[in-house]
Amino acid sequence: MPVASPMYHAVRKTDALKPLIEDGLVIEELVIDTDVLGPNGLGADIVLEHPKLPFVSYPYEWSFSGLKAAALLHLDIHLRVLDHGVTLSDSSAYNVQFLGPRPIFIDSLSFRSYRDGEFWTGHRQFCEQFLNPLLLRSTVGIAHNAWYRGNLEGISPEELSRVLPFHRQFSINMFTHVVMQAILQKRSNARSKASKTVEKKLPLVAFKRMLISLRNWIDKLTPPNREDTVWSDYADDNSYSSD
Amino acid sequence: MQKTNLKIILAVAFLGVGYSGSANAYLDPGTGSILLQGLIAAIVGATFTLKLYWSKVKEIMGGVFSGKKLTPTTNEDNQDQT
Numbered sequence: 349m350p351v352a353s354p355m356y357h358a359v360r361k362t363d364a365l366k367p368l369i370e371d372g373l374v375i376e377e378l379v380i381d382t383d384v385l386g387p388n389g390l391g392a393d394i395v396l397e398h399p400k401l402p403f404v405s406y407p408y409e410w411s412f413s414g415l416k417a418a419a420l421l422h423l424d425i426h427l428r429v430l431d432h433g434v435t436l437s438d439s440s441a442y443n444v445q446f447l448g449p450r451p452i453f454i455d456s457l458s459f460r461s462y463r464d465g466e467f468w469t470g471h472r473q474f475c476e477q478f479l480n481p482l483l484l485r486s487t488v489g490i491a492h493n494a495w496y497r498g499n500l501e502g503i504s505p506e507e508l509s510r511v512l513p514f515h516r517q518f519s520i521n522m523f524t525h526v527v528m529q530a531i532l533q534k535r536s537n538a539r540s541k542a543s544k545t546v547e548k549k550l551p552l553v554a555f556k557r558m559l560i561s562l563r564n565w566i567d568k569l570t571p572p573n574r575e576d577t578v579w580s581d582y583a584d585d586n587s588y589s590s591d
Numbered sequence: 592m593q594k595t596n597l598k599i600i601l602a603v604a605f606l607g608v609g610y611s612g613s614a615n616a617y618l619d620p621g622t623g624s625i626l627l628q629g630l631i632a633a634i635v636g637a638t639f640t641l642k643l644y645w646s647k648v649k650e651i652m653g654g655v656f657s658g659k660k661l662t663p664t665t666n667e668d669n670q671d672q673t
Contacts, residue, residue: 467628472623525627533621551636554628558631
C-alpha cells in the first residue's frame, strides 16, 4: 500500500476537511477509478481529481495583500483542522493558489493526523515563505518580490534580522519569531553535533496560541505609506481628454 | 523596557533546550524553530503552573479576609442539601 494512503484515510474519517471544502478554502477532490492511470497506476490505492485552476501563480509574484491573504488562509485552515485532530505537514506558500482574488489551499495530501505534543514542523517554513516577506515590506519598506524570486524558499529569519532596524526588533512577536529564532538557529548550527537531545513536547494549547498570535499579528500588517512613483496618477496625467 | 528585559532573560534561561523528532525529507523544520517552540512550551507550562498556584493563594486569602472559617465538607452537609 502506498505510504500516504493510511494517512489519507485517517484524515478523511474526521470532519476536518469537508467544511473547509464547502467554504471554498480547500480545493475540491473527487475519488476516481484508478484505471484512469493505466499501467502507471499499478499499486495506486486512490486517485484524486481536482478542478482545474484557470491560472497558476507563485508567491513571489503576488502583491503584499495577496501574500497576506494566503498567509491568513493557511493559519485559518490549520487552526480549524487542529480542532479535529488534524495538522499540516508543511507550510509551503506554493500550496496556495488564487481563484480570482480568493486564495485557495490546493495540497490535499499535506493534511495528516496530529500527534499529541508534537512541534509545528512547518513553523520555520511559514516564517520564510509568508511572515518574513510580509515583514520585509511592512517594516523595512522593501517589496518581497525580487528577494523571493531569487530565493524560492523565501527569506530566512537570520537574513531578515540583519536588515531589521534595531528599534523594531523588540516587539514580542518580532523578537520571538524573527530575532530569537535567528539567534537559536545560529547557535544550534555552531554546536549541532554537541547538542544534547531532550524529549520535549509542545502542548496543543501552546501550538494554537502560536497560530492565533501569528494570525492577529499578520492581520494588522500593512505596507508603509507608499511613495510616489512614475506610475502614480498616470491615468490622470496621461489620458486623452475629451477635447 | 522592563518587560523586554524579562523576555530576554527568560529566553536566555531556556537556551539549553534541545530537541528530537522526525522530519520530512523535503522540509527542514529548522533547529532554531524547534528550540524556540521548546521555549514557548516551557513558558506556557510555567504560566499554567503559576496561574494554578495563584488561584489557590487567592482562594485561601479570600477565605481569611472574609472571616469565614474554612470547615471541611462532611457527608451530613451533603445530605442536608439534598
